[in-house]
Amino acid sequence: MHKVTLARNEISPLLDRLILQLEAEGRLTQRAHFRRIQRRIEVAHNEWDLTPPIIDLSSASAMGFKFSSTADALVARILDKTKVLVDALTGESLTRH
Secondary structure: OHHHHHHHHHHHHHHHHHHHHHHHOOOHHHHHHHHHHHHHHHOOOOHHHHHHHHHHHHOOOOOOOOOOHHHHHHHHHHHHHHHHHHHHHHOOOOOOO
8 A cells, every 4th residue: 555655645746737737738638648547546446556557657658749848857757756666566667668
């Protein structure tokens, strides 16, 4: 449960900021993608529930999303925060695609 709490305390506030930034930029598809991830983190009951949303975070660039410099900085910070979780959950480092 520690990792679920860590995700909620460390990653959710950054996702809040990213979602607001994307909305301000009119990037509603990207906003919806990150909002879905955030909701999945919010309802996680255990570490394994975190695996899909954390992996989805690393796929944003592979999906063809282009970010402003502000949004890209937030994405980078989110990925930095998730690295520890990904290492613990999968035994591998997070790779940004």
